[in-house]
Amino acid sequence: MDYYPIFVDLRAKPCLVVGGGSVALRKTKALLSAHATVTVVAPDLEPELSHLAEQGLVTHLAHPFSDDLVLGKFLVIAATDRLEVNTSVYQTATKQGCLVNSVDDPKRSNFITPAIVDRSPIVIAISSGGSAPVLARRIRAKLETELPKRLGQLANLAQKYRQRVKKIFSNISARRKFWEMTLTGPVADAMFRGDSPEATRLLEQSLTSPQKPANGTVGLVGAGPGDKGLLTLRGFQWLQTADVILYDRLVSNEVLELARRDADLVFVGKKPGCHQVTQEQIIEKLINWARQGKKVCRLKGGDPFVFGRGGEELEALQQAQIQYEVVPGITAAVGAAAYSGIPLTHRDHASSVRFVTAHCKKSLDCLDWNALAKEKQTLVFYMGVAKLETLQKELIRHGLTATTPIAFVENATRQEQRVATGTLGTLFSTAERYKIVSPSVLVVGEVAKLGNQLAWFGVKAGNTIDWQAATGT
Numbered sequence: 001m002d003y004y005p006i007f008v009d010l011r012a013k014p015c016l017v018v019g020g021g022s023v024a025l026r027k028t029k030a031l032l033s034a035h036a037t038v039t040v041v042a043p044d045l046e047p048e049l050s051h052l053a054e055q056g057l058v059t060h061l062a063h064p065f066s067d068d069l070v071l072g073k074f075l076v077i078a079a080t081d082r083l084e085v086n087t088s089v090y091q092t093a094t095k096q097g098c099l100v101n102s103v104d105d106p107k108r109s110n111f112i113t114p115a116i117v118d119r120s121p122i123v124i125a126i127s128s129g130g131s132a133p134v135l136a137r138r139i140r141a142k143l144e145t146e147l148p149k150r151l152g153q154l155a156n157l158a159q160k161y162r163q164r165v166k167k168i169f170s171n172i173s174a175r176r177k178f179w180e181m182t183l184t185g186p187v188a189d190a191m192f193r194g195d196s197p198e199a200t201r202l203l204e205q206s207l208t209s210p211q212k213p214a215n216g217t218v219g220l221v222g223a224g225p226g227d228k229g230l231l232t233l234r235g236f237q238w239l240q241t242a243d244v245i246l247y248d249r250l251v252s253n254e255v256l257e258l259a260r261r262d263a264d265l266v267f268v269g270k271k272p273g274c275h276q277v278t279q280e281q282i283i284e285k286l287i288n289w290a291r292q293g294k295k296v297c298r299l300k301g302g303d304p305f306v307f308g309r310g311g312e313e314l315e316a317l318q319q320a321q322i323q324y325e326v327v328p329g330i331t332a333a334v335g336a337a338a339y340s341g342i343p344l345t346h347r348d349h350a351s352s353v354r355f356v357t358a359h360c361k362k363s364l365d366c367l368d369w370n371a372l373a374k375e376k377q378t379l380v381f382y383m384g385v386a387k388l389e390t391l392q393k394e395l396i397r398h399g400l401t402a403t404t405p406i407a408f409v410e411n412a413t414r415q416e417q418r419v420a421t422g423t424l425g426t427l428f429s430t431a432e433r434y435k436i437v438s439p440s441v442l443v444v445g446e447v448a449k450l451g452n453q454l455a456w457f458g459v460k461a462g463n464t465i466d467w468q469a470a471t472g473t
Contacts, residue, residue, distance in 0.1 A: 002129040003112060008099075010036040014072055018065045018089050019079035020045040023103050027077045028058060030113070036075070041065055067092045078102040106130030115140040119151040121159075145233050146240060148192040154183065157191065157199060161207075168207060182206060184241070186323065189217040189295065192237075193325040216243070216290040218317055219297050220304040222329015223247070227413035228254040230335060234327045239263075242297035244289050246282065250301025250332075250439050252414060263297075279309060283316040290322045301439070303331040307357045307382050331355070333380040336412035336441045340419045341454030349446035350378040358383045358442075364390055373398035378445035388442075392427040395444065400424055405448035410440040417458050421451055 013036050017028050020042030028049060031038050041061040045053060053060035061069070065085055070076055070093045078089035078100070090108040093100035102108035106129075114125035115136040124143060128136045148154075158179065169175035182188070182203060190199035219238045224230040231239075239245065239259045247256060249269025259265060266285070268277040282298075289296045304310030304326060317324045333355050337344045344353045354372065358364055358381045372379055373395055381391065396402055402425030410418045422430035424444065430436075443451075 003127065005114075005125065005127070007123070007125070008075075010034040010075065012037055013074040014039070015075045015077070016041065016069060016073045017077045017079055018042070018069075018085065019077075019081075020049060021079070021081070022046055024077075024079040025049045027079050027103065027113075028052065031075075031077075032057060033118075039069075039073075041069055042080075065089060070096050070098055073098050075099040076101075078105075078108070104133070117143045117147060119147055119149070119155075122147075122151050122155050145236060148237055150192050150194065153196065154188055154191045154199070157187075157196075157203065158183065161203060164207070178206070185293070185295070186215065186217055189325070190323065193323075198323070215322055216292065216294040216296060218286050218290050218313075218322055218324045219295075219327060220310045220313060220324065221297055221299050221327040222303040222308075222331075223251045223255045223299050223301050224330040225302055225332045225335030225339075225413045226250075226252040226254070226411065227335070227339075228252065228258060230330045230413060231255055231258065232327060232329065235329065238297045238325075238327060239299070241295060243294040245297045245299050246285060247299040248301050251299050252301075254414075255299070279312065283313055286313065286317065287320045287322060290317075290320075300329070301332070302335075303329045306331040306333075306355060332382060332412055332439065332441050336409035337380070337443065339413045339417060339457040340407065340409045340443075340451045341456055342407055342409075342443055342451045343447055343454075344378050344380070344443075346447050346450070349376070349450075351376050353378040353380065356381050358387050358391060364394075367394075369394045369398040373400045378443065378447050381442040381444070383440060383442045388428045388431055391442070392424060395424060400444070404444060405446055406430070407443040407448040407451050408434070408436045408440055409443065410436055412439070412441065413457075415458070419451055419455065421448060 010031065015031050015036045015038050017024050017031070017038060017040045020040065024040065024042065025046055025048055028038055028040060039059040039061060040049065040053065041063070043062055043064060045060060052058050065088065073093070076089060076093040076098045078086040080086055086102045086105060086108055090100050090102050094110060099111050100109060101111055101113060106112060112127060112130050114127040115133070117124040117140055126136045126139050165175060165178060169178055187199050187202045187206070190202055219242065221235045221238050223235065236258060242260065242263055244264045244266060245259055246266045246268045256265065268282050268285070270277065286296055286298060298304070298313060300308045300310065302308060305328070310326065314324060314326070334344070345351065354377060356367065356372070356379060364387055402423060404424040405421065406424055406427055407419060407421045408431060418434065420430055420434040420436060
């Protein structure tokens with residue numbers, strides 16, 4: 001190792017920052033977060049650094065650096081854009097036995113600052129030895145996505161019970177097994193979803209009744225419309241830690257590849273008119289696995305609360321006294337619109353948007369067609385292709401014109417995405433011509449014509465109908 005990794009206690013330690021720009025600000029804030037006593041020397045300060053001085057959080061010396069300023073300092077940082085000044089700071093501080101760092105200049109430093117993932121009291125430092133700081137920051141970014149933000153709170157809870165656990169489990173092997181179960185099971189899940197009292201209760205229960213295993217946890221996770229890059233960080237963390245993953249037909253293989261390698265993947269997809277696994281059976285599976293102490297991920301395409309029956313599943317879990325968490329996802333309508341260049345609202349065309357399910361005749365019978373046919377709004381149908389003739393007929397009958405723009409977005413956000421645009425009058429023929437299949441959404445409204453103009457994702461050639469040709473304008 002070129003550098004020996006070490007964590008230094010800077011509480012109330014006198015530290016000096018030379019420089020008054022944005023780099024000096026970043027280093028000063030890092031020192032303050034470690035409770036150091038900071039002096040900043042520079043003729044002028046950038047605004048935020050000046051504000052810190054005005055608040056009394058740092059001491060500002062408004063003059064150039066001089067050698068006497070390092071006397072009595074524990075740590076010194078040279079953060080100017082002048083090599084001769086940074087060199088002088090380094091040489092003087094080294095002679096005085098100070099820790100000194102010249103920003104982005106390992107040759108003039110006797111310590112370097114790592115990229116940090118802060119989940120205090122858990123702190124992870126990543127260093128490239130000064131050779132590739134950008135690479136170190138990329139590694140930090142990856143760790144930031146994988147580590148729950150409340151990891152530090154879990155560590156604090158463990159510290160609080162450490163001595164008590166040691167008394168109960170005198171055998172080190174038993175103690176290690178207890179902590180492994182605690183820090184990866186229901187206690188951790190409760191803490192990560194923000195329920196500290198429940199995490200404490202579960203930990204107490206595991207100490208007083210260790211023979212009775214606690215129920216597991218269920219996460220209703222939105223997988224988004226397909227592109228794995230649209231999965232939320234919390235959704236990714238669930239995929240990485242779940243024991244069992246029940247996934248829908250609309251969840252993409254890209255997203256499933258992010259799952260923990262040893263997780264049980266269970267397909268529970270349903271097609272219109274073909275339910276190989278009923279909703280009741282899905283709920284039964286969720287409850288049974290959770291009662292076995294499993295961490296169960298219910299992975300749904302789009303968002304679990306937008307035509308995803310997530311509410312029904314939560315009601316059943318609540319009745320069964322199973323803890324749960326909901327992780328929202330980008331719903332298909334939003335993903336399809338964004339990836340096809342169709343703004344759902346636009347000052348010139350639409351001031352509101354409606355999401356409508358049209359998968360079955362029953363859903364169509366319940367629609368308020370008069371409200372749907374109003375102007376200056378966008379309609380997005382989570383659609384069953386077989387119901388297009390009814391949609392077309394009812395919308396025109398209740399007031400929309402046959403020239404109203406429409407757009408089909410098939411396999412939204414995926415590499416195989418296709419967009420076909422036309423008019424309400426050509427709705428059915430457009431779907432037939434381009435052989436539109438599920439999963440697709442249908443956008444109806446003036447904004448739909450912007451897709452040809454603003455499209456950015458995928459190959460456009462051969463996948464769209466020219467708007468002007470379709471309307472004759």
